[in-house]
Amino acid sequence: MTWLRLSQHVRTLYRTVVLCVLCQVAHSDLVVSPAGLTQINILAGSTVTLAVSYSGATNPAIVWKMGSVPVVTWTINSTTPPDIPVNNRDVLTVMANGSLTFVNVSVEYTNNYTVEMTKSGQGTASATFTLKVFEHIENVTVDLQPDFASEGADRFTLQYTMLRGVVEEQTWFFKGTEIKNNSHYLVEQRSLVVLKPNRSDTGQYSVVLKNPFSTVTTQKTVTVLYGPDEPILEASPAQQFYISGDSLTLSCKTEGLPQPVLKWVFGGEPVSGSVGGILNLTNVQTNQSGIYNCTAINEKTKLQRQKSMNLKVYEKPEGTPMCSVHSVNNTDLQYDCQWSGGSPQAQLSFPALSNSSSGMGHLSLTVSASDSLDGTPVSCTADHPIEKNECNITASRPAEFLPSMRTTVNSEGKIEVTITCLSEASPKTVVSWSKGNETVSSGSTYQISSNTTQLDIQHYNVSNFLLHNYTCTCRNPLGFQKRGIQLQGPSISDSNLFPNQDGTVVTLTWEVPPTSVVTGFDVQMKGPELQTQSRNDTKTRGSSDVFTTILLKPGSARSADILFLDPDRTYRFRIIPKARSTEGEPSKVHRIRPGDGLSGPAIAGIAAGIPCSLLFLILLGGFIYLCFYCHKNKSQLGRYPKTRAHETVIKNKSDPSPHNLLAGGLKPPPDYNRLHQTPSERSVTLPSFVPPPPVRVATTV
Structure with missing residues (x-):
């Protein structure tokens, strides 16, 4: 019992002391202090720790700053990992007590570091460190700027560079003597400036670079140059x-x-x-x-x-002379000859055109156009002291040509017809345009191209294009050629239909007259509506007994494909040319599949009915023959018994030849003997009818 009581007293005393300590800590201020050096020099690649200790609070929030930028944020003993920027995580690590450790540190981490600890209700405490990271000074070179020193120049500069390293101290020397700042020398960071250089500044310069971990000396020889004299x-x-x-x-x-x-x-x-x-x-x-x-x-x-x-x-001119011919006011010809360059310039002339006109380097000669010049080569003679040369040019009247036409719809919705007339000639032709007897000029409806070879006609209504004969005249000084163009309404000159092997697709093709104004085509169909594809099968919806438009094609189209046809149905197609809303005559109707009433079952019925019909005709013929045969036998037998006197008379008579008409099945003449018989004689029982034997008829089908 004594030990039990003693143990209880000890535990009570321990609790009292701990409670007092906790109370004292709870009422103390937060304190942070360095646990080592605050000025640290270290070699790059090493590991170093900015050690701190704190008191007066538990588990304070800690923030490390590099300069003024936070790099670590954490609450000591927190289960949440420290918040460190991604680009610093390979180098910075925070210790359990808040100290900051650098692993494989680089020179970029040279800076002032501040740690701030904060505890709610106990204020904020901080401590500051200075970290300098050095590298060994390596591969130092001294460069001269500009590249060479010259006498009379404003200055030249010696500047050192190095592959790596951090310099804490630099000293410059000239011929072994330390250089100080004065009116001739200026020592700057990484460089030495020599002001107003002269020949005495030629010599050896050296620089000594130091840091806590290395020292390097590098030399440079400078020569001050001069010259040149006047050439x-x-x-x-x-x-x-x-x-x-x-x-x-x-x-x-x-x-x-x-x-x-x-x-x-x-x-x-x-x-x-x-x-x-x-x-x-x-x-x-x-x-x-x-x-x-x-x-x-x-x-x-x-x-x-x-x-x-x-x-x-x-020297003589370069190349060879160049000749050309041009039109002057579309009435005269201007022959040009040019041979540029040379010293002196070449003298040029057209002997066949003039004996007095000549030029130096370039000659233009204008003459009246005549038939004698059409297709006749004209030579230009070029005279030069070193060489003579010449060139030829041939003028020709316009050649026959065929106009071309194109129809479109412009952005304003107008029909635009473009007619092109181009004739080969030398010089080039000038094209004039007329409508009937009226001259066409550029305006709101008509536009003539800058080279006059194209006429654009624009209007909303196609009727304004029709029934007009447009004429283009290609003219140069030697003559002209003209062609008329009679525009037609929308029309189709020819069309064809080509089905595929399965009969499910057809291709319509058509042609348009060269002068037909067409801006589009309606492809129409009469017959069953085109098939539509459902998820499980193919369905056809209804049919039409009138032509309906199934495709719209532009004016440039000359073919159309129609898909999803039923190979067991009949379709009819046609193409309607249009100029905007104006329709032309439809093309001929193209049919695919059997005609009206001749479906597959009908054709099968006809094929089966032909042999049946032949059999029926043979049987009918047999029946007619049987009837005729019976009728002939009956006509040879008397209907009533004859008297003996009558028989005697008949016997005494010669047998007449058979009457040809009876063989034809006609009714025999009346029996006059029978008319004179008594009633009792006419009441004799009629002979019985014996049918002919059956006839078998064989029919080959």
Whole structure:
């Protein structure tokens, strides 16, 4: 019992102490402090931790900032992972106590870092760190800007670059002496500027770069340049001018340091082939005549001097003469001849047209048109001191032609008929247009193309196009050709129907007269409506005894396909040409499948009825023959008994030949003997009728 009581007292005392501590913590302020260095230099690729400790609160919210940008947000001991930007997650990690660890840190993480901890009711505490990440200084080079220093220039600059590294300190030296800022030198970040350079600035410059982890020294030798002097130009052999094909040498000389580069420039473009200022020109041409400039350039200082000379070269014109003929007011002919270039220019003439007219380089000669010039070649003679040449041109009257026509509907809904008349001729023809006896000119209804070869007629009503004879006349100074075009209403000249093998698709084709105004076609059908495809089978809906429109085709169409036909039904098709709402005569009607009343069952009935009909006719003939045979036998027997006297008379008489008419089945003449008999004699019983034996008839079908 004593130990039990002692244990209870201990537990009570422990609870009291813990409660006091908790109460004290609950009423204390939140405190954050660095747990290590606040100024940290580290080599790139290392791992470093900005260690912190805190007191006065439990599980505070923590925020790490790089500069002013938050990079970590977390609540200590929270089950939710820290919120770290995606591009920082490979480097930054927050520790359980809020410290920030950098793994494989790079120079981009050089910055000031601030940690802020916050607990509700206990305020905010923070601590600041400075992290500098360095790399080893590697591959340092010094460049000169501009590329070379020149005497008299404003400045030149020595600037260092490196592959990697962070420089904390730089020092410049000239010939081993440290350079300080003054009126001649200016030390800037990563560079040294030399003001107003002169020849004494030629020498060796060096720069020493340092950081806590490396030191590098790099040198650069600078030469201050000068020149060039004014160039001296000469031509050899020396002549006032040169003939095309000659060869000569141009030379240019000057002095400078380094030796200036000499360049020849002609026509604003560099001349290739110059070596040391010597330019060899072989087989010179006229286009090489002109001003040649020699430019002496110090390529390192970019200083230059220039001097020029005038080179004269004579040459014949390039290529061959060119001839052409044109119309002047559509009444005269203008012959042109041209041979451009050359020195001097070629003298041109048309000997067959004029003995006195000539020109230099270009000649135009106007003459009256005549039949003698139609199809006659005319030569242009070109005289030049080096070469003579010529060219030929032939003028011709317009040739016969066929107009062409095209019909469309424009954006305003008007019918637009375009007639084109084009005739081959030299010079080109000018086309004039007329309607009947009236001249057609451009306006709201008519539009003539700029080259006059096309006439556009526009109107809403097709009747305004019809019953008019349009004429186009192609004319040049040597003559003309004209053709009339009589526009027709919408019509079809020919049409055909082509079914497919299964009879489910037909293709209609048609032709339109060349001068027919057509903007569209209605394809019509009479017969069963076209089939429609249902989910389970094919269904046909009704039929029509009148033509109905099933397709609308544009004016350019010349064929149409009709689908989903019933191969066991009869259809009729036709095409109606239209000019907007005006309809023309329909095409002929095209039928597919059997005609009216001749369906499949009807054809089968006819085929079966033919042999039956033949059998019936044979039986009927047999019956008629039987009747005739019976009738003949009856006519040979007396109806009543004759008297003996009568028989004696008959016996004594000679037998007459059979009467031909009886054989034909006619009624025999009356029996006059019977008329004189007594009633008792006429009442004798009639002889019985014996039917003929049956006749069997065989019929082959």
